[in-house]
Amino acid sequence: MTDGDRSLRADEAFRCLDCDRRWYYARARCPDCAGREFGTYALDEGVVVARTTVHTTPPDVRSPNALGFVRFDDGVQVVAQLSDDAVGVGDTVAFAGSTPLRDGDAPQPRLVAVTE
Known part of the structure; x- marks a missing residue:
């Protein structure tokens, strides 16, 4: 590549x-x-370092939209959609596919809580 x-x-x-x-x-x-x-x-699992929920979004973008800043063990950092509002700072998360923010947009990565 x-x-x-x-x-x-x-x-x-x-x-x-x-x-x-x-x-x-x-x-x-x-x-x-x-x-x-x-x-x-x-990427395997990461930890949510910060999160926010966006309530005011552009037209046709779903609201509320939970976003997380996630750090992985190797230092890589990602901002991505969280699966729901229950995911919080300190939670371990992993990628679970992607979802578009609105019809016609490219899918964005989505993270879900890892349950042990």
């Missing part, structure tokens, strides 16, 4: 093949070494 092509799977992150830096959102170059050769790998 080169030049920041985005994986089709929401549960994958990027890894620089030159320096092993890892990140989630597409970039044209590695933020550390400026390398242009990327691979992808599956």
